[in-house]
Amino acid sequence: MKKIGVFVCWCGSNIAATVDVKAVVEACKKEPNVVFAEDYQYICSEIGQNKMADAIRDYKLDGVVICSCSPRMHEATFRKTAEKAGLNPYMIEVANIREQCSWIHKDIEEGTEKAIVLARTAIAKVLLNAPLQAGESKVTKRALVIGGGIAGIQSALDIADAGFEVDIVEKKPSIGGKMSQLDKTFPTLDCSACILTPKMVDVSAHEKINIFAYSEVEAVSGFVGNFTAKIRQKARYVDTAKCTGCRACMEKCPSKKSLNEFNAGLDTRPAIYIPFAQAVPNKATIDPNACIKLKTGKCGICSKVCTAGAIDYEQKDQIIEREYGAIVVATGYNIINLDKFNELGYSDCKDVITSLEFERLTNAAGPTKGHLICPSDGREPKKIVFVQCVGSRGLRPCDKQYCSKICCMYTAKHAMLLREKHPETEVYVFYIDVRTPGKNYDEFYRRAVEQYGVHYIKGQVGKVIEKDGHLEVQASDLLADEQLHIDADLVVLAAAIEADDTARKIGTMLTASMDTNDFFTEAHAKLKPVESPTAGIFLSGMCQGPKDIPDTVAQAGAAAVKVIGLLSKDTLKCNACVASPNENMCNGCSLCATVCPYGAITYVDKEFRIPGGVQVRRVSQVNEAICQGCGACTVACMSGAMDLKGFTNKEIMAEVESICK
């Protein structure tokens, strides 16, 4: 007879407040095969662990059930203890009587009843558990960083500096991301390009870093330590090995009417272009939607002026397949589309702009060489209104519920810089709250108000309309309790930020979970902030949630450290709970291989004895080093030939039956 021991944890009052742990112990003692049951305040503590180890030895237990928190919290702890005490770690079952019981029940009777059922269920399962051994798998010592903004750049540099190869995949022609478009950075007001470009150059020069610019990740398979990614290198129609970045083609290109993405669409660029002066790689790209040669077959001027002979109109997209041990997601953000914010006039009035457009209009490398003008007629604005929280912290369907976090600070920065450069301009900032947590942040904001005389008005802007070549801003001042009408020359909207539109697709590829806003979720909000719940996937920067440059760089470094920790291992312990087929029942139908996300299943023709001879049948085989134990094959298999060790069909059925008893 198998001997089972049961421990019921109080978790202080976390469990004991809504579950009568003594009653659970008594109920467990009545279950068949249970030879020992005890409760304790904290089973995860050293004393608790020792009690468990003692019981395993003293009672010669074959299996242990621990009624406690979620297995995600302490299953590993309990397994280690069991192993030390001489019990196979997979003979441990955790009944979650905290997250799924005590925390959701208010009534102690109900809570206790459910806890008893959950304990009984775990006992039913552990009776069927078999000892398992985990194998090992190798680690590919190369990391993939998806996204080449400051987050991706920092993660890549840190990983590469530790001696590991890194590939950066950036969808745009140059790395640099949003930070490369910014003028100055808060709270120190240093020039964004001045601090970013050295890093971009470092990336470009680093022997361990490979940049796949103008490329996108198309598919990812595999698992921690052994990912395979398909990278689509989009056709630039320029041989990057030959292009010297001389820009002669850009001058001569006759198709110059494409909106310049780098300048937020405020001016135009040629069909063949290098997005900005410090671009990395400093190579030209032909925009196929604008190029006359690619569209009509006639032109070819760039090819004539290119002395390097780099133009190649026949170039095709290339698919590159590479292997990686770890993946850093750094897909970044965009500002929301303001089409639905009609009341603020963004679509209708040229002089209503976003903060990002404002950055470009004040940047020396921008469309106006840093000379701030009204886009409608080129006059210098004398009265400027900034509107905060446009689309952030709202409850309408077009709003984001979250705080975009960076707007308060950059608006203070914009206002301050304006007053510094053009003291004659009047600057108004409308806000819901001014949020400035962060080192030297509040001091920065106060300087804008106190030293630079920016008019901060608590209240929201209701409407912006164009009137006689000016913008009439209708707003309320909540503190003075009055309606305001301001005749402004320029209105700057701090549009909410949102996850980049590629994030959802990449999240799906990586099976990395995301929240409803398409931000990647971290494995633990507090204790695992840079890890995705999917092993081997790490999060860097805005893809995980709104954050400013200092936070992004810090997180990027943290993600890099996690990657380095992973890549410095030669092997990883595999999951012992892997799929295993019963050849006698296998139809060889390939359904399991079709649904396997890891490519762990193959087929062989095998001889089987049948009455009167031998028959060859096609049967499935599982590569245990590759199988991640997701169980997809188990549910797909009609005959029930495929089973998952540690979660066998029988074990699950025993659990269900035990609940229904």
Place this chain on the structure above:
Amino acid sequence: MQEIMKQAKLKAEELLTKGVVNRVIGWTEGDFSYDCSPATFTLDNLDKFVYTEFCGANLSKYLIEESKKEGKILVFLKPCDTYSFNQLIQEHRIKRENIYVVGIECRGKVDIDKLRAFGIDGVLGCKTEGDKLICDTIYGEKTVDKVDVMLEKCLSCKGKKHVVYDELIGEEVVEEPKDRFGMVAQLEAMTEDERYKFWQNELSKCIRCNACRNVCPACSCVHCVFDNPDSNIASKANTDRFEEKLYHIIRAWHVAGRCTDCGECSRVCPQGIPLHLINRKFIKDMNEFYGEYQAGEDTETKAPLNSYTFGDREPHEFDTKEGK
């Protein structure tokens, strides 16, 4: 039909004589003309081969075992049978290289029970003439509208085109697509209680003879879960009246996305349970959720239930309207 049967027999004889195949799988008559069942033939017993209005049986499934044997086998497949054939190829269950497929013309097969319901007994043979079925009986010749006596599966015929063959016999008549989902829609329109009553009534007739499973080309596991005491399902489905019904539900799930709607389950059910409606409901749902898909149409297309695309509907989008 006589002509097609003659051609088929000649074709079988030719291929056997030439040694292209060493066996033939076709249909043979039992004690009565309407009592047709699948059989294998060599030159020795080829005279027993028939192809009549009563050859409704789908021969694809028999190839699972037959194609493992030595030598090539000739199989006659009606248009709807070719879908099951393709599905089995896709599932690696039959060896294509061991099979010679002759697609054979079909204009709908006859249900002997429906004939009897018309009071036509003692049938010696039948032939189709236009829309009519002319029956030669021991009581003389009788004529009925063929559509009234066709097998249920033929009333919702997928079309007269063979999706796979090495050679064809007869014509591939072009036919108007028939309404496959009318009855399913009627069931969907019922209230939950009505629908429950309907199935309660139908499934209570089940005698667990396993004919539906045994004939189903999609239900072809080496070891069926219902025969496997380790599956924890086998004994269950036998113990009480409620679990009895689970047998059909489990079976429907197992063939979901793989069922070609060949209708064999209902054809062989001795109790006349409209089992195909369960499978057809799945097919209708899948078509609605993931776009039109016909299992067995080819051997390449990935089935919607075991493939993932970025366009797939998310679970929360499945909040279907009342009655579904």
